[in-house]
Amino acid sequence: MQSETKSRVDQLTSPAGHAVTVLRFEGDIASTSKEAVLGAYQALPKGTIKQVLLDFTKVDYINSSGIALVIQLLMEAANAGQKVYAFGLSAHFTKVFTMVGITKYAGLFPGQTEALAAL
Amino acid sequence: MSEIKTTTVEVRLPSRMGFEKVAMSTASAVAKLMGFPEERVEDLKTAVAEACINAIEHGNRLNEKLSVGVVLSAGVDSLEVKVIDDGKGMSKKQAKPDIDRKMHGEEDPRGNVPDPGAGGRGGVGSRLGRQGELCPAGDTVG
Numbered sequence: 001m002q003s004e005t006k007s008r009v010d011q012l013t014s015p016a017g018h019a020v021t022v023l024r025f026e027g028d029i030a031s032t033s034k035e036a037v038l039g040a041y042q043a044l045p046k047g048t049i050k051q052v053l054l055d056f057t058k059v060d061y062i063n064s065s066g067i068a069l070v071i072q073l074l075m076e077a078a079n080a081g082q083k084v085y086a087f088g089l090s091a092h093f094t095k096v097f098t099m100v101g102i103t104k105y106a107g108l109f110p111g112q113t114e115a116l117a118a119l
Numbered sequence: 120m121s122e123i124k125t126t127t128v129e130v131r132l133p134s135r136m137g138f139e140k141v142a143m144s145t146a147s148a149v150a151k152l153m154g155f156p157e158e159r160v161e162d163l164k165t166a167v168a169e170a171c172i173n174a175i176e177h178g179n180r181l182n183e184k185l186s187v188g189v190v191l192s193a194g195v196d197s198l199e200v201k202v203i204d205d206g207k208g209m210s211k212k213q214a215k216p217d218i219d220r221k222m223h224g225e226e227d228p229r230g231n232v233p234d235p236g237a238g239g240r241g242g243v244g245s246r247l248g249r250q251g252e253l254c255p256a257g258d259t260v261g
Contacts, residue, residue: 061140064172071218091161092158092161092165101219
């Protein structure tokens with residue numbers, strides 16, 4: 001019933017010249033998405049990455065299990081000294097992420113351009 | 120006194136994760152027919168989905184022999200959603216989820232784990248439901 005979650009990694013450079021790792025998600029983010037969300041993050045090379053961008057542009061449905069995976073990712077990133085930002089959330093999920101308190105630990109931006117410009 | 124007409128739509132779901140989306144789509148369709156603004160439709164979808172997930176996971180403990188009932192009662196200017204499972208209810212009130220406690224590993228990222236067999240509450244769905252008084256009655260959304 002839940003659509004498969006896909007993820008891929010891109011390496012970009014912000015206008016300010018910082019290296020940024022982008023994790024792009026596609027599909028639903030739910031209890032079955034652990035490998036696509038946490039697995040993809042954990043597979044990133046440790047030590048060299050300072051800034052991670054999460055791209056939710058192609059995500060239609062995120063439930064509480066999916067939010068828990070995002071929080072777990074934020075915990076691991078905080079422990080590794082990395083900053084995490086997100087973009088591409090719908091107005092509704094921007095509200096949900098704000099309600100849950102995720103905005104205290106990850107800056108939210110409407111799109112990739114705005115996110116990169118702020119880094 | 121004029122009689123208020125209520126239209127009822129019922130859905131029965133298997134206790135399997137993912138089927139909350141069936142209830143979510145049904146609630147969305149009913150709310151759109153009633154003329155809910157788009158923002159409230161989105162709130163309702165999340166509230167219904169989370170209530171169903173609670174019912175599937177905690178109320179029915181993923182027992183596929185049990186089903187989750189979803190009853191949408193549309194009145195003139197209100198929509199009540201009841202989500203019914205075979206749980207025994209909660210023995211104590213759950214603490215409100217806290218992002219700081221989660222981030223410091225003091226609370227499960229998934230939320231406060233309810234008592235076995237109890238319908239969990241207090242998460243995102245519950246808060247979205249309360250925001251717009253979508254659910255004035257007892258065992259309703261959230």
